[in-house]
Amino acid sequence: MYTDFFGLTSPPFSIAPNPDFMYLGARHTEALAHLRYGLGDAGGFVLLTGEVGTGKTTVSRTLLQELDSNTDVAFILNPTLSELELLAAICDELKIRYKKADASLKLLGDKITQRLQKNHQADKKTILIIDEAQHLQPAVLEQLRLLTNLETNTKKLLQVILIGQPELQQLLQRNDLRQLAQRITARYHLLPLDLNEVQHYLKYRLQVAGCSRPVFSPKAVTALYQQSGGIPRLLNLLADRAMLAAYSQQQATVQLAQVQRAATEVLPLRQQSAGAARQALPGWFWPFLTGTGIVVGFLLAMVLLPVLRG
Known part of the structure; x- marks a missing residue:
């Protein structure tokens, strides 16, 4: 639907296992x-x-x-x-x-x-x-x-x-x-992708689909990472829906607002809560959370979040 608008030859974030889009981080x-x-x-x-x-x-x-x-x-x-x-x-x-x-x-x-x-x-x-x-x-x-x-x-x-x-x-x-x-x-x-790998992942799939320019704003990329937790399958769902939202508003660059909207549409409430906690907590906090540590980190985030907001 949005491929022509963004100058793409094919949808870049389909969850189908297309070997042409295979990304090895x-x-x-x-x-x-x-x-x-x-x-x-x-x-x-x-x-x-x-x-x-x-x-x-x-x-x-x-x-x-x-x-x-x-x-x-x-x-x-x-x-x-x-x-x-x-x-x-x-x-x-x-x-x-x-x-x-x-x-x-x-x-x-x-x-x-x-x-x-x-x-x-x-x-x-x-x-x-x-x-x-x-x-x-x-x-x-x-x-x-x-x-x-x-x-x-x-x-x-x-x-x-x-x-x-x-x-x-x-x-x-x-x-x-x-x-x-x-x-x-x-x-x-x-383990899931880190922020740097998410940036490369998005760029790679867009290039394969025929687009060499940045489609996502820096804040949108960060939000995609935070909301998806670096999991490629969730990243595809979010990026696809965010691009659709940008297309519906005739915006050539996907902004933070479109990613947030996409998250409310495609992610379970619990996943959205984790993403919101990622955005509210200090940047140094999240790189320590990988693998099973994410569970502990999420619980800690729920405790710290009210304090940091207060």
């Missing part, structure tokens, strides 16, 4: 490096966690694009499966044929083992990627561990990447999953 690049390291010859489990919308899928898609044709990949997006359903899903992804009527843990496990051995003999890697892995049941995770038991003297024949929200880290701290946790060769927790 410093944190995403570091996360990708950890995944690459974890997929070295030694193999085992690799763990990538982060809050909703921080870019875990972006990192995993980038990794997939890097893998060569000599890699067999199984990508499971809906892990709310039983042990048998998981093995069946792996077989389906790897195009392993089996009779559904005869499916059992042993049968499917044997077929997967045969494929792993065949791939190894052909000098071919086998990688299993599970997104939203925080939903996996402990028994299913244990079944995954058993699959990774197959190994040579130097490497695992199956490498597993678990991608999920922070709850996944808590899940893997269970005593009955300690053997799996010990097999994690690389782990990375993806």
Whole structure:
């Protein structure tokens, strides 16, 4: 709707995973490096966690694009499966044929083992990627561990990447999953973007969409960072709605008021409260709050806010 007004060739802040708009900030690049390291010859489990919308899928898609044709990949997006359903899903992804009527843990496990051995003999890697892995049941995770038991003297024949929200880290701290946790060769927790990265993120996506001039005022950029918490998915929603508001008012530059209006339209009340607290508290306060510290910081902000305003 506003693309012609801003001189754009396409919407710059769609939440659809368009590879043309894929932005890899410093944190995403570091996360990708950890995944690459974890997929070295030694193999085992690799763990990538982060809050909703921080870019875990972006990192995993980038990794997939890097893998060569000599890699067999199984990508499971809906892990709310039983042990048998998981093995069946792996077989389906790897195009392993089996009779559904005869499916059992042993049968499917044997077929997967045969494929792993065949791939190894052909000098071919086998990688299993599970997104939203925080939903996996402990028994299913244990079944995954058993699959990774197959190994040579130097490497695992199956490498597993678990991608999920922070709850996944808590899940893997269970005593009955300690053997799996010990097999994690690389782990990375993806934090939200900082203010500088938000500036680069906005500029990059606008340039890809055909606009090289600044569209957001400095105050608008700061407000986008504060209201989104640096989470790319929320940033896209806010930026898109703010540009729409500016277009409706025929303003060539998005101002603070449009971002504030966008926040009231697209963010839950609790998220708006956190954004308001960010704007009211001193600038030095917020850089200390990353990861789980944001929760503590938000509570502290609610205490300090009346004092600072008074």
